[in-house]
Amino acid sequence: MKHPLAIIVLAQFFGTSLWFTPNGVVEDLAGNWGITVVELGHLTGAVQLGFIIGTLSFAVSGLADRWRASRIFFTCALAGALANAAFAFAGGLTEGLIWRFVTGICLAGIYPIGMKLVVGWAPGREGFALGWLVGMLSLGTAFPHLVRGLSPGWDWQLVVLASSVLAMTGGFLVGRLGDGPHLLSTSRFNWGGVLRAFRRPRFRAAAFGYFGHMWELYAVWALAPLLVAVMLGNKSADSSLVSLISFLFIGAGAVGCVLGGYLSRRFGSETVAATALATSGIACLIWPWMGHLPAWLIIAFLLVWGLVVVADSPQFSALAAGAAPADAVGSSLAIMNGAGFLITVFAIELTAGWWHQLGSGVTWLLVIGPFLGLVAMRSLLWKWAG
Numbered sequence: 001m002k003h004p005l006a007i008i009v010l011a012q013f014f015g016t017s018l019w020f021t022p023n024g025v026v027e028d029l030a031g032n033w034g035i036t037v038v039e040l041g042h043l044t045g046a047v048q049l050g051f052i053i054g055t056l057s058f059a060v061s062g063l064a065d066r067w068r069a070s071r072i073f074f075t076c077a078l079a080g081a082l083a084n085a086a087f088a089f090a091g092g093l094t095e096g097l098i099w100r101f102v103t104g105i106c107l108a109g110i111y112p113i114g115m116k117l118v119v120g121w122a123p124g125r126e127g128f129a130l131g132w133l134v135g136m137l138s139l140g141t142a143f144p145h146l147v148r149g150l151s152p153g154w155d156w157q158l159v160v161l162a163s164s165v166l167a168m169t170g171g172f173l174v175g176r177l178g179d180g181p182h183l184l185s186t187s188r189f190n191w192g193g194v195l196r197a198f199r200r201p202r203f204r205a206a207a208f209g210y211f212g213h214m215w216e217l218y219a220v221w222a223l224a225p226l227l228v229a230v231m232l233g234n235k236s237a238d239s240s241l242v243s244l245i246s247f248l249f250i251g252a253g254a255v256g257c258v259l260g261g262y263l264s265r266r267f268g269s270e271t272v273a274a275t276a277l278a279t280s281g282i283a284c285l286i287w288p289w290m291g292h293l294p295a296w297l298i299i300a301f302l303l304v305w306g307l308v309v310v311a312d313s314p315q316f317s318a319l320a321a322g323a324a325p326a327d328a329v330g331s332s333l334a335i336m337n338g339a340g341f342l343i344t345v346f347a348i349e350l351t352a353g354w355w356h357q358l359g360s361g362v363t364w365l366l367v368i369g370p371f372l373g374l375v376a377m378r379s380l381l382w383k384w385a386g
Helices: 004-016 026-032 037-061 069-088 093-107 111-121 126-150 156-177 191-199 201-232 239-267 269-289 295-309 313-323 326-353 355-366 368-376 378-385
Strands: none
Touching (some): 004 111, 004 126, 004 156, 026 201, 037 326, 037 355, 126 239, 201 326, 201 355, 201 378, 269 355, 269 378
């Protein structure tokens, strides 16, 4: 089939549009369900927990090796679309939490499996494709904000259902594409290999740098419409504008991931990851003081922040994959990713819980992630510099 990578990348964007659908309609949920910022954090955390359990279940059980990758993607995309649609018609927060948890489990068969599909269709080009896949995660995450911004007259259920339609389309695209001719079954989950990986200083440095990155990333994405609304609140009461700016903020990460992939060829993944992590950490630090600046400058700042906040993610994965034992790359990355997403749950709950007390100042609570991540990476940077 022609252009398999383009199909996988497009399907990844469509499938991951399920991730943050409640965050795109937060004002509607506040009006219809009466949810608070803390409860919005619970909805986002439910997806993260579902994703963690789903990812580790696929990895530990070996299910991803017993089923064709394209079949898993197809099944999970359809199931995720149905769970997301069920959320749109849920009767309240409790039922909504259940459906968001199920959606998270389904996403475990979309995002990581997309990476496996790339191996089958384009061996040797994983590094290039990884930047595009993580970039599509950013774009998919931002999609509900775009729909809400362009369709202010729609009921919130239609905004949510738009992601279900896209996810189903992505599932059918991959189902028709199938597995690539180069996709080989990997070894079963290797706990011993994971322990050996974490004994390696280079792997630990990449993993702990990634953990610092994850402390910031999803909390910023989850709170994006609130952060934007507070800063522009005195300049515009247009919720559609807030949604569009939130889309640009999160969606800029797609450009950052692809650009970071190209830059890593010249400067190395260590430098690209550290630069992006440091820049996003500085953005967290100074964001609460941006309120008195002109709106155009705030938006420009958000675009730069959105560009770098996720650009380091594929680079950390590349660094960890290169440092892990050859017989335990998949197992080591599964544990690293699972731990990273677990960290996001605590960061989201913390920032959502302190929102009413600190407002935009909650970003100060996130600075510790990039700071500790950079400290953990120091051996990588010194070795590269030498």
